[in-house]
Amino acid sequence: MSFEGVSYSYGKRSRPALTDVTWTFHAGRTVLLGPDGAGKSTLLRLAAGELVPDAGQVRLDGDLPSAPRRRWPPRPPRHRTLARRAAVTGWMPQEVRPAPGLTAREQVAYAGWLRGMERAEAWERAVTTLHDVGLSADAGRPASALSDEQLRRVGLAEALVHGPRLLLLDEPTAGLDPAQRARFRDVLKNLPGDPAMLVSTHQVDDLDELYDQVVVVAGGQVRYAGSVAQLLEHGRDGRPGRAESAHLALVADAGDP
Numbered sequence: 001m002s003f004e005g006v007s008y009s010y011g012k013r014s015r016p017a018l019t020d021v022t023w024t025f026h027a028g029r030t031v032l033l034g035p036d037g038a039g040k041s042t043l044l045r046l047a048a049g050e051l052v053p054d055a056g057q058v059r060l061d062g063d064l065p066s067a068p069r070r071r072w073p074p075r076p077p078r079h080r081t082l083a084r085r086a087a088v089t090g091w092m093p094q095e096v097r098p099a100p101g102l103t104a105r106e107q108v109a110y111a112g113w114l115r116g117m118e119r120a121e122a123w124e125r126a127v128t129t130l131h132d133v134g135l136s137a138d139a140g141r142p143a144s145a146l147s148d149e150q151l152r153r154v155g156l157a158e159a160l161v162h163g164p165r166l167l168l169l170d171e172p173t174a175g176l177d178p179a180q181r182a183r184f185r186d187v188l189k190n191l192p193g194d195p196a197m198l199v200s201t202h203q204v205d206d207l208d209e210l211y212d213q214v215v216v217v218a219g220g221q222v223r224y225a226g227s228v229a230q231l232l233e234h235g236r237d238g239r240p241g242r243a244e245s246a247h248l249a250l251v252a253d254a255g256d257p
Ligand SMILES: Nc1ncnc2c1ncn2[C@@H]1O[C@H](COP(=O)(O)OP(=O)(O)OP(=O)(O)O)[C@@H](O)[C@H]1O
Pocket: 010, 011, 014, 016, 017, 034, 035, 036, 037, 038, 039, 040, 041, 042, 043
């Protein structure tokens, strides 16, 4: 997936959430870092096809460019592009909500159906996907009765059920305690098929356990894209291996608080 000169604003009067972002996602696991309001969620939502750029293009490998948002009426190729992106990507937003009245299995199967799977296939795949995220025992429970951490795993299963090539996860471990975070990280590490991932987070203590690439976003721009090992060399406090200081140094360089 590549971003080519992508800009996005939520409204005419608001400051752009992303400005002229050019960046290419490479296979593997990439973590997206940056302060609050940096533009991480916006970048992920553009990657998922949930938002359409004001300017520039977000492309899957070899696909058609997405038309700029303000071109009207939208042309059929754009719809085909977005439909394909929905099939190829799996998207987990920051907040996973329980679907009222549905069990965990029904919620995951419904997500599969929305992504174009046959009903029977989605129903069966919901079982294997819930197994993959360690929730087999809870598949028949109402989603609303699950803990916050279990609900995140339902959200992950929803993102995975249709077998995407690229997982896009927006702060999947925010608000979890350290033990829950470690459990969620193990689930991500051991997913069958080892899908490519782009994951935003504020947790920087254990980056190298899961990720190989890092992107740092600040002020709506990509300030750094490279390997985790290279990022760690950016620390200013003379303590190599400290992702926290390395990432803060980059953000400070960008003039952000
Ligand atoms: N729905 C929205 N309407 C208006 N402005 C928005 C909306 N969503 C985000 N923004 C603004 O766009 C900018 C980028 O926000 P975004 O959520 O992408 O940042 P983020 O890096 O994901 O932040 P966080 O780590 O707090 O989730 C911010 O200035 C934010 O206030």
